[in-house]
Amino acid sequence: MGWFVLLAANICWKCGLRAVFRGIQWSPLRHKQLSNASRLCQTNGTWLPWSNYRSCQPLQLHEHEFLQVLWDMKEAATIYYVGYGVSLIALSLALLVFSRFKELRCVRNTIHSNLMATYLLIDVTWILTATLQSNPNPFTAKIACFLVILLTYLMGTNFFWMLVEGLYLYMQVVKTFSTEDIPMKIYTGIGWGIPAIIASAWAITKLLASEAPEGPLAQNSCPWQNKDYYDYVFSCPVMVVLLINIFFLIKIMWVLIKQVTSI
Numbered sequence: 001m002g003w004f005v006l007l008a009a010n011i012c013w014k015c016g017l018r019a020v021f022r023g024i025q026w027s028p029l030r031h032k033q034l035s036n037a038s039r040l041c042q043t044n045g046t047w048l049p050w051s052n053y054r055s056c057q058p059l060q061l062h063e064h065e066f067l068q069v070l071w072d073m074k075e076a077a078t079i080y081y082v083g084y085g086v087s088l089i090a091l092s093l094a095l096l097v098f099s100r101f102k103e104l105r106c107v108r109n110t111i112h113s114n115l116m117a118t119y120l121l122i123d124v125t126w127i128l129t130a131t132l133q134s135n136p137n138p139f140t141a142k143i144a145c146f147l148v149i150l151l152t153y154l155m156g157t158n159f160f161w162m163l164v165e166g167l168y169l170y171m172q173v174v175k176t177f178s179t180e181d182i183p184m185k186i187y188t189g190i191g192w193g194i195p196a197i198i199a200s201a202w203a204i205t206k207l208l209a210s211e212a213p214e215g216p217l218a219q220n221s222c223p224w225q226n227k228d229y230y231d232y233v234f235s236c237p238v239m240v241v242l243l244i245n246i247f248f249l250i251k252i253m254w255v256l257i258k259q260v261t262s263i
Contacts, residue, residue: 039051040052077130081127084123084126087120088120088124091117091120091123095113095117095120098113098116099113107168107187108168110184111164111165111187111191114161114188114191115158115164118154118161119158121154122154122155122158125147125154128147129147129151132147141222145225148222148224149203149224152202153195153196153199156194156195156199156234156237156238157192157195159195159241159242160190160192160195160241162241162245163244163245164191166244166249167182167187167190169248169252170251170252173255173256174251174255198233198234198237199234202230202233202234203224205230206230207223
């Protein structure tokens with residue numbers, strides 16, 4: 001007996017001699033969507049190690065349509081660059097204000113400054129990564145690949161400094177008289193240290209366990225750019241952080257509502 005392929009789940013089932021998985025489509029910007037790519041399900045129940053993209057035909061765009069596609073892509077990139085650039089300037093000014101005036105130096109504003117620093121570093125890293133990727137060559141591609149790890153770490157610090165913001169506010173509003181203040185070094189460890197551990201675990205897991213995906217859009221030379229289930233090593237802690245912050249928000253709002261209604 002051979003195997004039959006279930007299209008929706010990409011699974012082989014016992015049935016005929018062999019079957020073909022169909023449904024992988026090329027990018028609609030560059031290729032016709034009339035035909036699909038195919039992948040052979042062998043009689044032993046395993047997939048052939050390559051996909052057949054020969055039936056995909058390049059999309060013959062008229063000159064004005066081709067220029068419109070290029071303009072749309074350029075316009076989208078320009079919006080990102082402008083947005084990150086404006087954010088970079090505003091954050092730089094805010095951090096300059098916090099650093100120049102000693103009257104503003106306290107734990108609360110230090111936490112604010114660290115959160116803004118994560119946004120600023122994300123802006124710089126994204127702009128640098130996008131610039132390197134737009135001018136591909138083996139050297140810049142390798143640098144951009146490792147910048148993906150740095151960008152992931154910085155996104156983690158962003159979420160964890162949001163957690164620190166919530167924790168600090170929770171301690172000030174809900175636990176005002178029950179506990180001592182948490183020292184700044186604990187906040188620093190949460191905001192910068194824990195994301196480093198998570199990002200390192202994510203990067204090592206992706207490097208060792210991820211399989212090189214197939215297809216025209218796969219980034220085979222950079223495993224950290226490809227999306228797979230191992231990304232949950234990073235995303236699950238982030239989701240936990242968001243849930244904790246929601247808990248802090250509910251408790252803080254409950255205390256504030258009780259105080260308002262008691263007046």
